[in-house]
Amino acid sequence: MSGPPYKHKILLSRLVHGSFLVSLMALIFLFPLSVTKGKESFVSTECELKTAFIYQFTKYVSWPKSKKDKDRLIIGVIAREHMFNAIKKLDGKLSQGMKISVISMKDYSQLDGIDILYIESWFPIKEELVKKAVKHHVLTISDRNDAAEKGIIIALYMADSRLRFDVNLKVADASSLRLSSRLLRLAHKLII
Amino acid sequence: MQIPSTLCSKGRLAVFVGVFALISLFVAFTPTLTLACSGKEDKLEGLLSMDLEELMNVEVTSAFKKPQNFRNIPAAVYVITSEDIRRSGAETIPEALRMVPGVNVAKLDNGNWAVSIRGFNGLFSDKLLVLMDGRTLYDPLFSGVFWDVQDTVLEDIERIEVIRGPGASIWGTNAVNGVINIITKNASDTVGGMVSVSGGNQNRGTLSARYGVRMGDVGATRFYVKTFKRHQQVQSDGSTAWDDWFMDRVGFRSDLKLPEANTVSLKGEMYTGRGTNKLVGLDRTYSKHVIQKNNVPVSGGYLVSDFGHRFRKGLDLFFRFYYDHTERKFSKLTSQTRDTIDFEFKNHWCVGELVDFVWGGTYRHTSDDIPMSHGHTGYGSFIPRRRKDDLFSLFLQNEFKFWLERLRFITGVRLDHYNYSGLEAQPTFRFLYSLGSHQDLWMAVSRAVRSPSRYNRDAIWILGPPANDIPAPGAIMVFRGSDDYKSEKVWSYEMGYRWRSGKNLTVDVTGFANFYTDLFSGTVGTPFEHHGYEITPIDPGNHGEGNTYGVELTSNVKPFKWWRVELSYSYLDCNFWVKSKYRNNTELTVHYMASPHHKVSVRSYMDLTSSMELDVWLRYTSSLSRLDIPAYTGLDIRFGYHPSKQLEFSIDGKDLLDPYHPEFRDEFLHVVDTEVPRSVNAKITWHF
Numbered sequence: 080m081s082g083p084p085y086k087h088k089i090l091l092s093r094l095v096h097g098s099f100l101v102s103l104m105a106l107i108f109l110f111p112l113s114v115t116k117g118k119e120s121f122v123s124t125e126c127e128l129k130t131a132f133i134y135q136f137t138k139y140v141s142w143p144k145s146k147k148d149k150d151r152l153i154i155g156v157i158a159r160e161h162m163f164n165a166i167k168k169l170d171g172k173l174s175q176g177m178k179i180s181v182i183s184m185k186d187y188s189q190l191d192g193i194d195i196l197y198i199e200s201w202f203p204i205k206e207e208l209v210k211k212a213v214k215h216h217v218l219t220i221s222d223r224n225d226a227a228e229k230g231i232i233i234a235l236y237m238a239d240s241r242l243r244f245d246v247n248l249k250v251a252d253a254s255s256l257r258l259s260s261r262l263l264r265l266a267h268k269l270i271i
Numbered sequence: 272m273q274i275p276s277t278l279c280s281k282g283r284l285a286v287f288v289g290v291f292a293l294i295s296l297f298v299a300f301t302p303t304l305t306l307a308c309s310g311k312e313d314k315l316e317g318l319l320s321m322d323l324e325e326l327m328n329v330e331v332t333s334a335f336k337k338p339q340n341f342r343n344i345p346a347a348v349y350v351i352t353s354e355d356i357r358r359s360g361a362e363t364i365p366e367a368l369r370m371v372p373g374v375n376v377a378k379l380d381n382g383n384w385a386v387s388i389r390g391f392n393g394l395f396s397d398k399l400l401v402l403m404d405g406r407t408l409y410d411p412l413f414s415g416v417f418w419d420v421q422d423t424v425l426e427d428i429e430r431i432e433v434i435r436g437p438g439a440s441i442w443g444t445n446a447v448n449g450v451i452n453i454i455t456k457n458a459s460d461t462v463g464g465m466v467s468v469s470g471g472n473q474n475r476g477t478l479s480a481r482y483g484v485r486m487g488d489v490g491a492t493r494f495y496v497k498t499f500k501r502h503q504q505v506q507s508d509g510s511t512a513w514d515d516w517f518m519d520r521v522g523f524r525s526d527l528k529l530p531e532a533n534t535v536s537l538k539g540e541m542y543t544g545r546g547t548n549k550l551v552g553l554d555r556t557y558s559k560h561v562i563q564k565n566n567v568p569v570s571g572g573y574l575v576s577d578f579g580h581r582f583r584k585g586l587d588l589f590f591r592f593y594y595d596h597t598e599r600k601f602s603k604l605t606s607q608t609r610d611t612i613d614f615e616f617k618n619h620w621c622v623g624e625l626v627d628f629v630w631g632g633t634y635r636h637t638s639d640d641i642p643m644s645h646g647h648t649g650y651g652s653f654i655p656r657r658r659k660d661d662l663f664s665l666f667l668q669n670e671f672k673f674w675l676e677r678l679r680f681i682t683g684v685r686l687d688h689y690n691y692s693g694l695e696a697q698p699t700f701r702f703l704y705s706l707g708s709h710q711d712l713w714m715a716v717s718r719a720v721r722s723p724s725r726y727n728r729d730a731i732w733i734l735g736p737p738a739n740d741i742p743a744p745g746a747i748m749v750f751r752g753s754d755d756y757k758s759e760k761v762w763s764y765e766m767g768y769r770w771r772s773g774k775n776l777t778v779d780v781t782g783f784a785n786f787y788t789d790l791f792s793g794t795v796g797t798p799f800e801h802h803g804y805e806i807t808p809i810d811p812g813n814h815g816e817g818n819t820y821g822v823e824l825t826s827n828v829k830p831f832k833w834w835r836v837e838l839s840y841s842y843l844d845c846n847f848w849v850k851s852k853y854r855n856n857t858e859l860t861v862h863y864m865a866s867p868h869h870k871v872s873v874r875s876y877m878d879l880t881s882s883m884e885l886d887v888w889l890r891y892t893s894s895l896s897r898l899d900i901p902a903y904t905g906l907d908i909r910f911g912y913h914p915s916k917q918l919e920f921s922i923d924g925k926d927l928l929d930p931y932h933p934e935f936r937d938e939f940l941h942v943v944d945t946e947v948p949r950s951v952n953a954k955i956t957w958h959f
Contacts, residue, residue, distance in 0.1 A: 095764055095784050131318035133328055141322075168315055210365060225488070238457065241327065265323055267460075 107210055127164035128242055133166060133197060133220060139262040140218050141239040143255040147192055152177040155184040155217075159200035166197060190215040197221070204229045213254045227270050233254070243267040295475075304940070312911050316388055318773070328352065330949035345681060345703035347373070347435040347767055347781040347823065353456070356425055356874055358886045358953065360909040360923035362474060362499075364453065364506065366429070371433045372839035372876060373823040374449075375866050377892075377900075380514040380945040381501045382419035382546035385865070385935045388435050388449030389785065390845050391820045393862035394937045399445035400438065400723050404538055404617070406575055406593050409445055411637065411660070412607050414724035417599065418544050420569050421453075422518060424479045424495045426956070429456040435823065436783060437763045439719035440683040440699035443633065443664055444692070447719045447761050448785070455538070457492040458483055458526040464959045471952035475500040490527035490535075490706070503547075504945045505931050510944035513564050518544030532581040541572035549943035562943065571597035585621030589631075590614075590881035605651065609636040627670040635662040651732035651749075653725060661688045677705040689952075691724040692758040711769045720758040727791065728752045729809050732810065740834060750793070756811040762786045774830040775926060782822050792813030792849055795855045815859045817847030824945055833878040841870045861897050865935070869893040884911035884921075890896045898936040904928055919956045926950065 151173055156163050167180045173268060187208045190196065196212060198221040200205065209230035213221045219231045226234035227245035232254065234245040245268040251258050263269060318326065349371045361367040365384040369376045375392050377385045395415025401408040403423070408416050431453050438446035461483040469477045476499065483493035500517040507732035522540030524911045529535060546567040551560055578644040582588070593613050600606035639915030643652035668683030681701040688694045699717035706712065726732070733748040767781040792815040795806035821843035847863045850889040871891040878887050896898060897903040909923035926932070931946040 092786050095786075125319055126327065127315045128329060130315065131321060132323070134319055135321075135323045135326060172319075238460065241329065257716070262323070265327060266620070 101181060107209040108135075125237065126162050128164050129162070129222065130165040130169065130233060130245065132242060133195070134169055134172065134174070134179075135207065136220065136233060136262070137179065137216070139259040141257040141259075142194060142218075143216055146194070146216070152178060152179045152194050153192060154181045154197065154226070155193040156181060156197045157184050157186070157202050159201075162197075162199055187211055190217055193217050195220065198231070199225075204231060206230070209250065213250060216256060217251075218254070218256055227258055227268065232258075245270070273680070275426075291486070295359075317842070320928045323614065331600060335817060335939060337564060343703060343705070343711070345678065345679065345715055345767075346438075347765065347779075347783075349433045349435070349470075349825065351431040351433070353426070353428055353430065356428060357429075358884065358909065358911070358924065359888065360907060360921070360954075361425065362469070362477065362952070364425075364428075367425075367431060368433070368451065368837070370837075370872060370888075371435075372825050372841040372870070372872070373435045373821070373843075375870065375892075376435060378947050379935050379937050380415060380512060380548050380942060381504055382514070383548070383942070385937075386416070386451075387416060387866065388433070388451075389821060390843055391448065392864060392866045392935070393860075395724075397724065398445070398761075399449050399451065400442055400446035401451045401453070402442070404575055405454040405577070406573060406595060407443075407613070410597075410609070411722075411725050412609070412639070413726045414445070414640070417569070418898070419567075419734040420517065420518070420542060420544070420571065420597070422497065422520065422542075423455060423522070423540075424465075424467075424497050426479065426599065427456050427481060427493070427495065427524075429454045429460075429463055432877060433745075435781065436480075436715065436765045437697075437699065437717040437761065439697040440685045440717060441629075441666060441668060442660075443666075443685060444687045444689060444695065444720055444722045444758075446695070447721045447759070454523065457536075458493045458524045461493045462491050465956065466695060466959075467954065467956040468953035469952055471950055473502050473948065475502045486525075486527070489529070489616070490525065492523060492525040494521075494523045496522075505948050507933065507944065508569050508948055509931075512549060514546070514548045514945055516544070516546045518569075534577075534579040536577040538575040539571075539573065543570040545569070548945075551943055560611050565942075567599065567601055569597070569599045570597035571595070585619075587615040587619040590621070591616075595648050599877075601772065604652075605641055605643075605653070607641050607755040609637060609638060610766055611635065611640040623677075625672045627672075628668070630665075630667040630681075632665045633662065636660070637646045637662075641725070651730060653729045653752075654731060656728065658725065658729070663688045679703045687722075689722050692720065695720045695722075696708075700806070707858075709771045711767075713765075713767045713769075714761075715765045717763050717765075718760065719763065720760050720816035722758050723756050728754060729758045747804055748809055750809045750811070751796075753811050756791075757789060757813055759813065760788050761791050771795050777825075777827045779825045780822065781824075782820075784820040785818060787815070787817045787819075787847075789813035790817060790847065790859065790863070792857045792859055794853065801877075812853070812857060814850045814853040815847060815951060816850060817845065817852075817863070819843060819845045830902075835876045837872075837874045837876075839870075839872045864897040865895055867893040867895060867902075881911050884909070886911070888924075892934075895935070900933050903932045903934065917958045920954070921956075922951070922953045924951045 087182060111257055132135045142232065154166060154169065157168050163183050167181045170181050172179045190211050193215065197251050198219065198220065200223040204221065220233045220235055221231045222235050224234060224236035227247040230247065230250050233253045235242060246263060246266040247270040249270055323876055351370060354366045365376050365412045366388050368374050368386060373388055375387050377392065379385055379394060383394060385392045385394055385396060387920040388399050391398050395413040397414035397926060401416045403421065408421050422867045429434055431451065434450040436449060438450035442450050461481060461484050462482055467479040474613045479493040480495055482856065483491055485491045491588040498519040501515060503515040504512045506512050520540055520542035524886045527535045527538045548565050550563050550565045573593060573595040595611045598608045613633065613635045615631065615633045617629060620628045622628065641653040642656060659871065664687040666683065666685035668681060671680045679702065684696060684698040685695055686694060697719050699715060701715040703711055703713040721746055725930055728906040730750060732751055734748045751857060759836045763783060764783045765781060765783040770778045790813065792811050792812045793809045797808050798805050798807045821841060823841040825837065827835065827837050843866055845864060845866065847859055849857045849859060875887045877885045890905040892903055894902040904955045906927045907923060907925045908927065911919060911921040913919040926947055926949050931948040933944060933946045936944050
């Protein structure tokens with residue numbers, strides 16, 4: 080049995096081994112440089128992904144004609160710092176010709192003028208909140224997986240390492256909010 | 272055991288090495304170059320540019336045993352989604368795997384496939400680890416996967432993750448060239464009923480039915496049944512191949528969310544079926560060939576229980592226990608009964624936000640019973656007949672993120688102790704560098720081993736001669752397993768680049784060079800006489816060496832919302848040789864060279880209207896000259912119509928370009944070659 084020149088193969092294999100090791104050494108050498116450059120605000124992927132979903136939701140909802148400020152879309156956020164900082168990055172972006180502004184809220188006592196309310200899972204969802212949101216035509220979003228059943232319009236939650244959402248169309252109708260059929264088609268669960 | 276010498280292309284390897292070295296250096300110094308000019312571009316921008324459908328498809332994979340967006344993984348990962356499976360018209364898991372670049376799938380006969388990643392294809396591709404919901408499907412008898420029993424209701428598969436390249440530092444021994452991880456849907460996603468019925472000229476009836484119920488607020492459970500019968504394929508002369516096949520299975524899956532951040536998942540299944548094939552073997556006098564129908568009844572079942580607990584965000588604990596029982600009878604060869612219990616734990620721990628540890632361990636106990644064969648061909652036996660083996664393993668992986676997560680380093684090592692191979696260390700070192708939110712570069716160096724199979728160690732196996740080569744009466748070759756046979760090893764170097772331009776174009780390129788040592792080889796021993804026969808022994812050894820290198824490319828183009836096209840191409844070159852001092856009497860197996868150089872796949876998914884779909888899939892596979900298989904092109908066309916969200920009708924044609932073509936040839940079990948015929952299949956799926 081004859082093979083290709085054996086020494087030739089060894090030489091080539093060492094070349095590849097060598098070039099990789101040199102590259103890795105170079106990378107390790109560059110470590111400190113990258114570390115010193117990079118301690119800015121950290122946003123976890125899950126928060127960013129949720130923010131991207133919220134941004135998309137703003138495009139598929141029509142508010143009633145009685146909406147006060149027709150040039151601005153105000154997102155109220157009841158959430159911890161991480162999540163708020165992520166959503167805050169939507170500040171100034173345009174959706175349906177309206178400029179988004181994000182404000183932090185401690186509770187739901189002042190819903191007048193708020194178009195979207197994001198409520199993080201730790202915050203209790205009470206009937207009073209739902210009633211008030213319906214009255215003020217607020218699109219409510221929460222990351223509890225049972226939120227839609229509790230009267231929140233969109234429940235945005237992690238399931239099997241992906242974000243999914245359920246829609247409570249009953250509450251959306253009561254709030255005079257029109258949700259596009261595309262949004263409804265993509266909903267994991269619809270409460271009608 | 273046959274075996275040509277070695278081969279291939281020194282010039283191309285030299286060019287490849289040169290390019291590899293240059294790219295390595297480029298990658299190494301890119302951070303310095305871009306540090307100076309990069310702005311405060313945030314990866315959020317990338318997510319904000321996606322539409323809702325795309326966001327819902329942001330895959331979070333388990334490639335590194337923790338949730339992670341696959342775009343941030345320094346490895347060649349390809350994810351087959353449930354939508355991909357549905358629109359490919361695949362009826363089996365190996366058929367769905369055809370879409371992955373770098374994965375070679377060849378159909379041997381109705382129930383048997385040769386599936387491999389980056390070379391070494393064969394009926395038992397021993398350098399590929401396959402898992403379903405964490406349960407290993409890799410069988411230690413011949414080191415490989417019996418694909419005929421690996422199935423489930425395809426509609427209930429959440430995704431199939433294919434990790435090309437060594438995954439041993441995380442997934443364990445035998446993940447030498449890749450890992451295929453089949454993940455089924457959480458029971459809470461399959462609440463309600465589903466019935467799917469299909470049939471055609473090859474598929475003589477498939478019924479899948481599932482019913483999922485919600486269990487209050489706690490979780491959900493689904494029950495399912497699947498049964499199918501496949502018609503026999505053909506031989507090259509057009510005659511039937513006697514390889515009809517049927518399988519029946521029933522199973523369940525429960526997923527529960529208990530108070531205080533505990534999750535429990537239980538899965539169980541029982542299956543039974545029978546494959547058939549034609550074997551060419553020797554008669555009892557070992558003097559002439561006989562062709563016999565070989566029934567392969569199989570049955571088995573498993574139970575998997577997972578328990579997860581979250582102490583707080585960033586600190587998780589996970590336990591898995593499973594029991595697997597499998598029985599297989601190659602009625603003219605041998606049979607196997609195997610029981611496996613496996614216990615695994617894993618702890619995921621984030622230190623701050625930029626350092627991430629995963630560590631864990633596995634204990635696996637497997638016991639088997641392989642009685643001496645009693646068929647006409649008398650292929651052999653295993654000594655000892657019964658064996659119990661234990662595997663202990665421990666792994667640790669750290670991930671460090673720097674510079675707004677643009678730079679990630681992963682170091683990991685796994686220590687495995689297996690009866691057959693002793694202690695083996697399998698380290699990996701990976702890094703990923705994100706050039707803004709649209710581009711990623713990654714590089715990896717890893718070591719992995721393939722542990723000896725029961726066959727390598729304990730078999731006394733009469734090697735059948737090639738079909739037309741009748742040996743002189745009384746002269747037979749016998750493979751004798753040996754305790755001196757040890758693990759095969761690889762050092763693998765990989766590099767990849769991913770680019771995403773807006774919503775409509777993605778490109779993923781990976782290059783690799785693998786260096787193998789201690790590869791399986793067969794050494795011809797001194798003939799001796801036994802009961803009047805002249806026996807030539809073939810002894811296993813680790814005298815093979817070699818390298819493989821290649822490039823894999825995938826690109827997704829979405830010119831319109833209603834049309835998506837995926838192009839993929841892979842190139843593979845293999846060079847193997849026997850260590851110089853053993854060249855006189857030692858050879859390598861022909862299957863080292865049984866992978867195609869080129870593979871091309873073009874898939875088009877078109878939504879004609881909101882209720883009609885037209886999908887076309889064109890596949891090209893270059894020739895396998897060592898097995899005398901010519902190049903072939905497959906064309907699949909599927910038309911789907913869903914008048915409502917609940918109902919879907921589809922009709923698909925597979926391999927439409929020729930009446931039948933061969934894809935592979937088995938020279939291990941001496942199954943008569945069969946060819947894959949053109950097929951047409953109609954399907955109705957109803958959700959309620």
